[in-house]
Amino acid sequence: xxxxxxxxxxxxxxxxxxxxxxxxxxxxxxxxxxxxxxxxxxxxxxxxxxxxxxxxxxxxxxxxxxxxxxxxxxxxxxxxxxxxxxxxxxxxxxxxxxxxxxxxxxxxxxxxxxxxxxxxxxxxxxxxxxxxxxxxxxxxxxxxxxxxxxxxxxxxxxxxxxxxxxxxxxxxxxxxxxxxxxxxxxxxxxxxxxxxxxxxxxxxxxxxxxxxxxxxxxxxxxxxxxxxxxxxxxxxxxxxxxxxxxxxxxxxxxxxxxxxxxxxxxxxxxxxxxxxxxxxxxxxxxxxxxxxxxxxxxxxxxxxxxxxxxxxxxxxxxxxxxxxxxxxxxxxxxxxxxxx
Numbered sequence: 104x105x106x107x108x109x110x111x112x113x114x115x116x117x118x119x120x121x122x123x124x125x126x127x128x129x130x131x132x133x134x135x136x137x138x139x140x141x142x143x144x145x146x147x148x149x150x151x152x153x154x155x156x157x158x159x160x161x162x163x164x165x166x167x168x169x170x171x172x173x174x175x176x177x178x179x180x181x182x183x184x185x186x187x188x189x190x191x192x193x194x195x196x197x198x199x200x201x202x203x204x205x206x207x208x209x210x211x212x213x214x215x216x217x218x219x220x221x222x223x224x225x226x227x228x229x230x231x232x233x234x235x236x237x238x239x240x241x242x243x244x245x246x247x248x249x250x251x252x253x254x255x256x257x258x259x260x261x262x263x264x265x266x267x268x269x270x271x272x273x274x275x276x277x278x279x280x281x282x283x284x285x286x287x288x289x290x291x292x293x294x295x296x297x298x299x300x301x302x303x304x305x306x307x308x309x310x311x312x313x314x315x316x317x318x319x320x321x322x323x324x325x326x327x328x329x330x331x332x333x334x335x336x337x338x339x340x341x342x343x344x345x346x347x348x349x350x351x352x353x354x355x356x357x358x359x360x361x362x363x364x365x366x367x368x369x370x371x372x373x374x375x376x377x378x379x380x381x382x383x384x385x386x387x388x389x390x391x392x393x394x395x396x397x398x399x400x401x402x403x404x405x406x407x408x409x410x411x412x413x414x415x416x417x418x419x420x421x422x423x424x425x426x427x428x429x430x431x432x433x434x435x436x437x438x439x440x441x442x443x
Contacts (some may be wrong), residue, residue, distance in 0.1 A: 105138050105190060105277075106138065107166075107190055107214060108137070109134065109191045109194075109195055111132075111138075112194060112195065113139070114142065114182060114185065115143045115146055115151070116144040116146055117147060117148045117150060118283055119150045119247065121155050122153050122154070122199050123157075125201060128204075130163050130208070132203075132206075134208040136191075137168040139163070140170070140185060141154050141169045142181050143169060143170065144178075145172055147222075154335065155169070160337065168188075169371075177291050178294060179242070179287040179289045180195070180292050182298070186277070186280060186285075187236045189440060191277065192239070192423050193215065193323070193338075194274075194275045195207075195272075196270050197271055200320055200322065201319055202316060202317070203272075203317050204315075206314075211225055212274070215274060221307065222273065222274065222275050222276065222306045222310075223311075224273050224309075225272055225312040225314050225316040226244050226267075227240070227242050227318070227319055228240065230319065230320050230321065233322075236367075237243045242267060246312060247341070248311075248313065249306075249307075249309045250308055254307075256362045257362040260368075266299065268296035270299050271296055272317035276423075288349050290342055290346050292342065292343055292346065293343060299351070300350065300369070304357065334373045334389055335388045336388055337389060349403075350442040351404045354367070354405065363413055364413060364414055364415040364418060367413070367414055368414075368417045371403060371417070374402075377442040378400055379443060381400075382429070397433055398429045401424065401425040401427060402425055403418070404419075407422060407426075
């Protein structure tokens, strides 16, 4: 029996400037049974002092729990610690510099109860706070319910990332996560995308809400905001490639699922996205990525014959590009990338 209905989990690392506002948005939820789980990844800016003050002074302070790590382990590992620690039936991630509306949890829990949903996703806005301006982009779902096996996964892979890569603003039944031993990749980039697109393959009952409940704040120098750079490490590129390889490891497991061809296209499209970025920035990546290395990023787990049988047209194209001579493959990839 879970101690709470919901755990709002906030990974924290040196977020003092924004953390109080984020915490107040969480604590102002109009739903009562919430644990506020803070996992501090060795902050050095006094972030946790803010949380401790709220523990002592806020009416919901008794429901705030702090887990302080002994060493900095990175966001992927922090999220895994949250999966272990959370005491709610459902888990909801909130980034330490973002905001939610007071009805966020009540709206999502209402949908979860009504449809016995294992996962609920609501809509959000992206607020880009650069150069003293705050343009807003809305990401809004249709109101939609999924109740049949493979139906939600088929929707998730019906086009490239219709659900977006984020793991925040998603209400997830922890029983599903723990039953299938799902974990985040221990990395600082795309750990959320890999987790989310693994999770959807295990979910039968899900709901999408058109209600906008979350403000995703993009600021200069944030982890999710790539700044103009003079040098990019080759190692960084290959950490991203390795993250996508963890998705490919499930290829044989998903081979006979009805959404498999679109799933494989999604994975290879992500590799292609990496290649396009490398081609655009190749002159500032050090050491240089060779043509053979670039081509091999498109490696597919399937043989040629299985790609013909189980893949779609785009998967087959990627397979051809991955076995062409490196110079010829990269030449074609350049042409395709320029037309994107």
